[in-house]
Amino acid sequence: MELVICVILAYSSYLIGNSAFNAGLPVKRWAFLGLLVGPVAYPLLNSHKQLAYRKAMGKQGISICL
Template sequence: MIFFSVNVAVLVVASVLITSGIVMGNLAFRSGLGVKRWTMIGLILGPVGYPLLNTHKRFAMKRAVGRRASTIRL
């Protein structure tokens, strides 16, 4: 069995949160959403914030296009 010290556990959690913040900021930029807001959500919540980003992206697309419109994504 491998036992991690507290320092290693903190380092792993911090690296996951930082990576999640960078990835969510990049996804928000590519989607046209607020980059700072989603980067901070990624830094605070980590990977748990990814479903929130997808839901917000879907609602923003619906709001921009309209209710009965259809879109073609390539």
């Protein structure tokens, strides 16, 4: 059972680190967080990706959806 949990945490760390790299976020920080909490860190990564995108776009990134 412990082996399965360790494999899930390691795989989660790899995937979250890869997603952070693709988004331009700090890889080591997100990979370590993925190793600690596993798949629970993925929604937090998505919110940080969206925040970084909005910060990079500035006022030009604002759009009105009707």
